Amino acid sequence: MKEKISKDREGSEQKASGPPFELVLDGSTLSVALLHRFLDSREARVTVAPDVEARVRAASTQLAVCVRSGMPIYGVTRGLGPLKDEVLTEAEECEFQRRILLSHATGFGETFADEIVRLAMLIRANAACRGTFGIRPELIGRMVDLLNAGVIPQMPVYGSLGSGDLQPMAAFGLVLTGDAHGVAKWRGRTAPAPEVLAAAGLEPSFQLGPEEALSIISGSTVLAAGTVYALRRIRRQITLLDGAYVLTLEAVRGEREALDERTHAERGIPGQIEAARAMRCLLEGSRWTTEDGRRCFGELVPRVQDAVSLRSSPHIHGALREIVAFATTALDREVNASTLNPLMFRLPGDSGRFDVVMGGNYDGSYLAHLLDYLNIAITDCAGLSTTRTERLLSPHASHGLPANLVGRKPGLNSGLVQVQTLQISIHGQMRQQAAPASINSRSAKDMQEDHNSMGNSALYDVLLNIERFDTILAVEFLLAAQAIDLIRPRMRDLPLGRGSRAIHDLIRAHVDPPGDDRFFRDDVLRVNELVQGLDLMNVIRGFTGGSGDIGQTIEATDEA
Numbered sequence: 001m002k003e004k005i006s007k008d009r010e011g012s013e014q015k016a017s018g019p020p021f022e023l024v025l026d027g028s029t030l031s032v033a034l035l036h037r038f039l040d041s042r043e044a045r046v047t048v049a050p051d052v053e054a055r056v057r058a059a060s061t062q063l064a065v066c067v068r069s070g071m072p073i074y075g076v077t078r079g080l081g082p083l084k085d086e087v088l089t090e091a092e093e094c095e096f097q098r099r100i101l102l103s104h105a106t107g108f109g110e111t112f113a114d115e116i117v118r119l120a121m122l123i124r125a126n127a128a129c130r131g132t133f134g135i136r137p138e139l140i141g142r143m144v145d146l147l148n149a150g151v152i153p154q155m156p157v158y159g160s161l162g163s164g165d166l167q168p169m170a171a172f173g174l175v176l177t178g179d180a181h182g183v184a185k186w187r188g189r190t191a192p193a194p195e196v197l198a199a200a201g202l203e204p205s206f207q208l209g210p211e212e213a214l215s216i217i218s219g220s221t222v223l224a225a226g227t228v229y230a231l232r233r234i235r236r237q238i239t240l241l242d243g244a245y246v247l248t249l250e251a252v253r254g255e256r257e258a259l260d261e262r263t264h265a266e267r268g269i270p271g272q273i274e275a276a277r278a279m280r281c282l283l284e285g286s287r288w289t290t291e292d293g294r295r296c297f298g299e300l301v302p303r304v305q306d307a308v309s310l311r312s313s314p315h316i317h318g319a320l321r322e323i324v325a326f327a328t329t330a331l332d333r334e335v336n337a338s339t340l341n342p343l344m345f346r347l348p349g350d351s352g353r354f355d356v357v358m359g360g361n362y363d364g365s366y367l368a369h370l371l372d373y374l375n376i377a378i379t380d381c382a383g384l385s386t387t388r389t390e391r392l393l394s395p396h397a398s399h400g401l402p403a404n405l406v407g408r409k410p411g412l413n414s415g416l417v418q419v420q421t422l423q424i425s426i427h428g429q430m431r432q433q434a435a436p437a438s439i440n441s442r443s444a445k446d447m448q449e450d451h452n453s454m455g456n457s458a459l460y461d462v463l464l465n466i467e468r469f470d471t472i473l474a475v476e477f478l479l480a481a482q483a484i485d486l487i488r489p490r491m492r493d494l495p496l497g498r499g500s501r502a503i504h505d506l507i508r509a510h511v512d513p514p515g516d517d518r519f520f521r522d523d524v525l526r527v528n529e530l531v532q533g534l535d536l537m538n539v540i541r542g543f544t545g546g547s548g549d550i551g552q553t554i555e556a557t558d559e560a
Contacts (some may be wrong), residue, residue: 024049027129027143030122030335032328035228038122046122046147048129048140048335055131056140059344062354063134067210074358075100075214076134086485097208097470101174104217105181107156107167112222114152114185119146119225120165121172124216132338132345132358133215142206144178149200151175154183154190155222161444162364162455163217165222172356173216201247219339220364226459227367227374228331233466234324236319236471236537241381244273244283244476246500248388251483252398253293254418255303255422256283257388258311264318271325271485272318278544279314282499288491296387296491300367307397308386313331315386320377327370334367368455377464379427382465382472387425389420389476393485405482407514413480416479419520423475426468433461433468474528477536481507482514499543506539512555 006080021041023034038044048157063076067090072078076093079086080100088096125143127137146153153175159167175193176180182193186200194204207273249256264276287293294303305311339361344354391397393404393416404415437457444452484496494506510526512518530536 001173005333013319014559020045022047023123025126025129025140026557027051027131028336029128030126030297032228032335034233035119035122036232036337037234039119039229045273046125046144048137048144052129052131052140053137054269056129056133056135056137058346058352059131059134059354060136062068062352063210063356065346066356066463071356073211073356075218076211076342080214093210094207097210097213098177098179099204100213100217101170101177101179102181104166104187105174107171108360109158110155110362111154112226113229116222116225116229117155118219119145119153119228120155123224123228124169124172124219124221126335127219127221127337128215130336130338130449132343133340134342134344134354135215136209136210136212138297139206139208139215141210144544145178145202149202150186151187151196152204153193154185157456157460160222160456161442162220162223162368162438162453162458164218164362165220165364165456168222168456169217169219172282173208173213176216178203179277180540216339218362220334220362220453220455223340223364223367223371223453223455223459224331224334224339226463227327227371228248228335230329230371230374230436230462230466231324231327234374237255237378237466237469238320238535239326239540239544240473240477240531241317241320241385242278242471242544243282243499243503243536244385244473245317246279247480247484247503248392248476249495250277250286250288250479251311251392251401251487252310252502253288253290253297253299253304254310256280256286256289257305258306259283259314263315267315269315269319269322270316272315274321276314282503282540283497284543285495286497286500288496290494293494294399295492296494297487299399301400301538309391309393311385313388314385314555316381319383321382323373323377327374330366330370336362341401341444342501363381363406364453365438368458370439370452370464371455371458372436375434375458375465376436378465379430382427382430382469385476386420386423389423389479392479393417393420398450398483400487401483402486403480405486405514406414407486408516415517416482416520419475419524420479422524424473424476425469429470430465430468433465435461437461470531471524471528474531477503477507477531478511478527481511485513496541500538502543503536506536 013091022045023038024047051295061405069139077088128140153172155168155171175184178194180192186195186196259280264273295520342358343364344355347353384431395403404414404417405412437454440454441451511523
């Protein structure tokens, strides 16, 4: 990764057309589906529900009373971390807010993708709408104004321990307040925050009140935003994974009995059932994956069953679907959660009084574990793709395909063996990056924070591996398409499945058929662009009728 983790997709994922999308924040009804739609809409505008101001103002008013009384409140009338017992006066509150942002904005290195930053801003504004933060409604309005104006704070990746995402969110806070140390992007230009805010037509500065700096930086907001972004990418990769599989199965004239609906119903795992269904849809009409197709290559005895990488692909693809579904449910809760310490809770009755409760809702362990789980699952599926592709190069394992998928004279031509070597190399990197980060807690801050989720590392790892998974899939598509063209003359007039034929035709519209060796890296790049765009995904979904996630129909966001 050079500048962004993960890189922006605006060039390859065209924005959806249609009317502008208005997203109303109320602190309780945000969802992963809405967040994905927000990212994919050509014009998205954020507003706040009418009832938000009253409940937020009530908590803010009560917090002001607490401040005047000197009540001991972490991060408000007392210091932070190991300095939690140091007393702050009411007169020091405004300066304290400014210094919190300056001292915590120690992040370094490359910056998060614009999409992740926008999600983080949106999720934080929504959490503040719950009325448990003690902040003023004006702070929520300021966050919404930045979103609607298209101001994108530059938030460095390195520095967070996954316990509050303090460093990247402090960088956001510097932009929000107009501090000269803040850096933001607007309409493609990156500059200090005061310049960007003025250019965007916003007030160049914003004064924070009690607890407002802490309310910006506390909570695992970047982890939630990054997980939402990762889910969006992985859902699309699930669709592509199914397509790559069926193309490979056609190439080796595989046995379709392993996709029998009854088998998968008997296991009862929804993700597995959906994977097998999608594969059957793509293979509908195939005669290559029949006894007739296998006889074209001299297989006169029934194959009985294929190797595990072909026979159990529905189960492995299905496992990834299940993890994505679980993570989506978890994120639907997380993006509507009060992730801050301390929190304010209205007492029963009409007194207008609140309890101020110190706790640990900022903790990112839940999200860190989810990210590790997602990373392990996509890395396993990438390994499955690599194994299937390796079979295509072996005449024995592929039941008669040309060695190395050589297009013309073997020896003079080496074929695609080095393309598959690239795939193995990339998967080796994925395996190293898939080691769980969440088990690597380190104590910090004079042991006041003696457990940290390390969620930022988990997010970094999964975003890197999502990029690598795209290339893994591109190689399987490329080699399977090559194999199909090489053996097509021997398959007489037997048809491919309708879905697999459409996938093959799209690949061939971008990459020339096999022949003598050539500069194959260009071929990989072209198919990689297909994988990262929408055309190939939409071709596959046109036959499967699904979004790649269990229990979900195609969302407008994914039909872009």
